[in-house]
Amino acid sequence: MESRLASALIRIGTGFTLLFLYIPLVILALYAFNKGITHAWPPDLWTTKWFSAALHDPDLPGALRNSVLAAIGATTIALLLGSLAAFAVHRFSFFGRDTISFVLVLPIALPGIVTAIALASSINYANIAFGLTLGLFTIIVGHATFCIVVVFNNVIARLRRTPTSFVEASMDLGADGWQTFRYVTFPALKTALVAGALLAFGLSFDEIVVTNFTAGATLTLPLWIFNNIRLPKQQPIVNAVALVLMLLSIIPVYFAQRLAGGVQAAQPTGEGSAAAATPVVPLEEAGPG
Amino acid sequence: MLVVYLASLALMLVTAFWRLNELSSQIERVWGLQNFQTLWNSSATRLITVRTVGMAAAVTVTDLILAFPIAYYAARIATPRGRNLLLLAVVMPLWSNYLVRVFAWRVITSGDGPLQALLKLIGINYSISASNWAVWLTFCYLWLPFAILPVYAALERVPGSLMEASSDLGAHNGLTFRRVVVPLIFPGLVAASIFTFSLTLGDYITPVLVGKGFFIGNTIYNLVGLASNLPLAAAYAFVPIVIMAIYLTLARKLGALEAI
Numbered sequence: 001m002e003s004r005l006a007s008a009l010i011r012i013g014t015g016f017t018l019l020f021l022y023i024p025l026v027i028l029a030l031y032a033f034n035k036g037i038t039h040a041w042p043p044d045l046w047t048t049k050w051f052s053a054a055l056h057d058p059d060l061p062g063a064l065r066n067s068v069l070a071a072i073g074a075t076t077i078a079l080l081l082g083s084l085a086a087f088a089v090h091r092f093s094f095f096g097r098d099t100i101s102f103v104l105v106l107p108i109a110l111p112g113i114v115t116a117i118a119l120a121s122s123i124n125y126a127n128i129a130f131g132l133t134l135g136l137f138t139i140i141v142g143h144a145t146f147c148i149v150v151v152f153n154n155v156i157a158r159l160r161r162t163p164t165s166f167v168e169a170s171m172d173l174g175a176d177g178w179q180t181f182r183y184v185t186f187p188a189l190k191t192a193l194v195a196g197a198l199l200a201f202g203l204s205f206d207e208i209v210v211t212n213f214t215a216g217a218t219l220t221l222p223l224w225i226f227n228n229i230r231l232p233k234q235q236p237i238v239n240a241v242a243l244v245l246m247l248l249s250i251i252p253v254y255f256a257q258r259l260a261g262g263v264q265a266a267q268p269t270g271e272g273s274a275a276a277a278t279p280v281v282p283l284e285e286a287g288p289g
Numbered sequence: 290m291l292v293v294y295l296a297s298l299a300l301m302l303v304t305a306f307w308r309l310n311e312l313s314s315q316i317e318r319v320w321g322l323q324n325f326q327t328l329w330n331s332s333a334t335r336l337i338t339v340r341t342v343g344m345a346a347a348v349t350v351t352d353l354i355l356a357f358p359i360a361y362y363a364a365r366i367a368t369p370r371g372r373n374l375l376l377l378a379v380v381m382p383l384w385s386n387y388l389v390r391v392f393a394w395r396v397i398t399s400g401d402g403p404l405q406a407l408l409k410l411i412g413i414n415y416s417i418s419a420s421n422w423a424v425w426l427t428f429c430y431l432w433l434p435f436a437i438l439p440v441y442a443a444l445e446r447v448p449g450s451l452m453e454a455s456s457d458l459g460a461h462n463g464l465t466f467r468r469v470v471v472p473l474i475f476p477g478l479v480a481a482s483i484f485t486f487s488l489t490l491g492d493y494i495t496p497v498l499v500g501k502g503f504f505i506g507n508t509i510y511n512l513v514g515l516a517s518n519l520p521l522a523a524a525y526a527f528v529p530i531v532i533m534a535i536y537l538t539l540a541r542k543l544g545a546l547e548a549i
Contacts, residue, residue, distance in 0.1 A: 017356070110491070113509050213513065242388075
């Protein structure tokens with residue numbers, strides 16, 4: 001098959017790409033302990049003063065709280081509406097069914113800025129029409145639009161893989177609709193729902209592209225980072241926060257790995273910053289259809 | 290929620306045909322194509338559009354080149370355990386915050402920073418701080434996993450027997466790659482390019498944080514944020530939509546949409 005030369009080239013290319021993926025994260029971690037506020041090489045190590053500075057930042061706790069609240073809100077809405085939509089599309093055939101499948105994928109297929117401008121237009125309109133103000137509520141609504149998609153994709157993929165004969169058998173054996181849902185459908189969907197919720201929470205927690213247009217004066221953690229990155233004096237504090245966030249991101253990876261039962265794969269789901277945060281999910285759970 | 294989203298999209302399309310009263314800064318609901326005329330007649334927007342599409346193309350090509358070896362190694366050389374670890378290594382960075390990864394590149398490309406030190410080491414005294422080079426590197430980094438995964442999925446499906454047959458019939462590696470592997474994984478390559486292309490078109494954060502030039506994304510962002518000209522911004526948002534529509538239509542003709 002591969003000649004020795006081709007095999008060597010592939011190995012070198014693989015190593016290069018791995019270095020390209022990880023060296024930036026290592027450099028970021030190093031500079032979090034840099035004494036100076038510039039990024040001159042080599043960094044002047046070691047200090048932990050930026051971490052304590054971050055703890056005393058006046059805006060950071062509020063931003064963190066808003067991010068968590070927005071993620072919980074958007075995930076809850078997405079779990080409810082996303083799985084309902086999946087049930088409807090899976091179980092019934094109705095007028096416009098294919099359109100719904102298509103429309104649900106739109107928020108991740110269109111460039112992020114388009115979704116952002118679209119929501120900004122309607123919030124602007126709602127502001128004029130009924131005085132809707134920007135805040136946590138508009139953030140949650142914005143996040144829910146793309147969080148629904150990931151839950152929908154996860155649930156519908158699982159529904160398609162679960163044989164309908166299970167449900168029929170349950171009904172034949174005398175279970176009513178609720179019992180069938182409680183003992184057959186829901187257990188089959190459980191991990192798909194957890195995976196969808198993990199993804200949705202992660203997407204919402206990291207989202208900046210849309211949030212920037214829907215937040216008004218409300219600060220979320222990504223907005224705090226975005227505002228402070230551009231202030232030279234604040235950069236080291238941002239760096240410390242960035243390292244903490246990077247380490248925290250290991251938690252969902254761990255859970256996703258557990259869910260996938262050791263065989264992990266992933267599928268990108270597209271769209272601006274939503275895409276940027278798209279994580280590991282079992283292959284068959286993600287992606288349209 | 291679906292209704293909210295669709296209504297928003299529709300409203301954006303409609304807003305593009307309204308106009309801003311320059312004196313009162315209020316949106317006037319007067320129909321007209323003046324926003325599109327403004328955009329079309331401005332040499333700046335034409336330049337920005339060409340620059341953005343060029344950047345998206347450059348990022349796509351770079352990412353496909355970077356993606357192939359690691360995808361090939363994972364799909365055809367690695368042991369099952371090694372493959373799982375490699376795929377995990379590819380998606381891990383996606384879990385860490387998008388802004389954190391952009392910030393890492395702001396640090397790397399900053400003046401006198403790590404990259405400049407590395408370039409000096411090989412005899413190039415040049416800073417790419419706040420340049421389109423920095424934007425290009427950052428985009429390549431951000432979207433690389435989205436390029437690797439479809440290429441990997443496509444390579445995994447190529448039957449090994451076809452490659453053996455090709456080499457049994459006397460084709461050298463280069464020929465097998467060109468005539469057997471690339472045609473078979475072509476839908477996967479197109480799928481990967483859809484992600485890298487669309488994501489680059491729609492991003493406005495990276496040009497703001499690591500570059501200084503204007504791209505479609507940060508131009509629209511400024512039209513809304515600084516100029517408060519929502520109608521003009523909405524009109525400009527048509528550009529990435531139309532480009533992606535053309536791109537997706539071509540991809541469908543090439544039979545690549547099933548590979549996503």
